[in-house]
Amino acid sequence: MSSKGTKVIARNKKATHDYHIEETFEAGIVLTGTEIKSIRQGRINLQDAYARVDRGEVWIVGMHISPFEQGNRFNVDPTRTRKLLLHKREISKLIGQTKMKGLTLIPLNVHLRSGFAKVELGLAKGKKLYDKRHTAAKRDAQREIQRRLKEQNQ
Secondary structure: OOOOEEEEEEEEEOOOHHHHHHHHEEEEEEOOOOHHHHHHHHOOOOOOOOOEOOEEEEEEEOOHHHHHOOOHHOOOOOOOOOOOOOHHHHHHHHHHHHEEEHEEEEEEEEEEEEOOOEEEEEEEEOOOOHHHHHHHHHHHHHHHHHHHHHHHHH
């Protein structure tokens, strides 16, 4: 997602390895002043983060935003639970999907759009071990094909 006015700050690389992403949503994040400054410096980690729907609101849990160095007493807990901003119809859709189908909300990336921090959430289903092996074998086969084609063209 690198269109005009959008800058990707952090990406969750393990998300596509561990999950089948069925649908994506873009949500705003409720942050404090020192947190957004830290995000602009790229000091964010999505490794163990996930989102949950609780009482009609969506919350992101486990997202680590390092404290801002010049923030002193205004810094907050780096792993606090943060509220996500979505439309009501999107939240109701997420409630249905996560309750009925057993899907999970995983943050795929955090980016800045027009100065505002946004998180891209993926509605995901966990992969089994054989799915991960199949994906790895497919990727290796593609690499081998590309390598052979490159050798032929030279």
